[in-house]
Structure formats: C-alpha cells, structure tokens
Amino acid sequence: MRTYTLHPARGALAGEAHGLERAHLVPDGFSWPAFAFGPLWFFFHRLWLAGLGVLALLVLVAFGGRFLGLTPIAGSVITLLISILIGLEASSLRRWTYARAGRPVRDAITAANAEEAEMKAAARWLAGASVGRAGPASQVGVSVPPGDLAIGMFPFSEGRQ
Secondary structure (H helix, E strand, O other): OOEEEEEEOOOOOOOOOOHHHOOOOOOOOOHHHHHHHHHHHHHHOOHHHHHHHHHHHHHHHHHHHHHHHOOOOHHHHHHHHHHHHHHHHHHHHHHHHHOOOOOOOOEEEEOOOOHHHHHHHHHHHOOOOOOOOOOOHHHHOOOOOOHHHHOOOOOOOOOOO
C-alpha cells in the first residue's frame, strides 16, 4: 500500500466536483522517474524552481568534482548518491511546491495504486467529508492525566479506546 496526498485547486470546496478537475495526487515514497531523469522529471511536472535547484546542484557537483580532481569513478558514485537523494525527496519537493502555490495537502489516501487512490479521493471529496487535517483546536478541552503525556509522541492521533 502506498500513501497519496491530495492537492486540490485553490479555493476548491469539499463536495463540489469542479474542485477535483485540477487536483493533483502526489504519491509518497521513492520516485524512480525522478531518480532516472532528475531535473527533466521536475520540469515535466511544472516544478520550475525545484527543477532549477536540482539542475544547479548537479552542475555544481560536476564542476566541483573536476575542480577537486576526482576520478571518474568517484564522480559517478557521487552523482549516483545525489540521484538517489533526488528520488527520495522528489515527492516532498512536489508537495512543497504545491503548498507554495496555495494548494496545501487537503487529504491523505492509502491505496494499492494510483487509480484506486483517485477513486478513493474522489469519493471522499464528493461526499463532502471533513477533508483536511485536524489541528490543535480539535483538542481543546481534553484533559490528559500527567502519566499519559509523552514527549515526542502524539497520544491524540489514534483516539482513546
């Protein structure tokens, strides 16, 4: 199972069909196309700043390797490691770019593939369910015994049983 995040168009309201027309589903996890194609993957997804940043990083590493006199094998290993980093962070950079453009994450869907994620996202969006994340305001008035508090953990995320 894979997690997908939903980024609807700016001003879209849950329950309205036209809000899904320009929505994007971003898969979480390693991106093989971003690993293989680097900046071209970012440009294909219209992520101009992230694509230019990745391109600048690759050019800087190439010229830095030449300037430092690295062997071709060392340069290839460094480029491979940077490509792995790009593959790992591509989805995060895509979500960051959408959030900057006024399209923050409105829902998270767990599905086996992209088609199933689209169907689940559309069903949840059109149902007008409370799509979005619960913020700290949802915890107002909840009293927790001091023994149940934990630093670095989120005891309210699963609810009490």
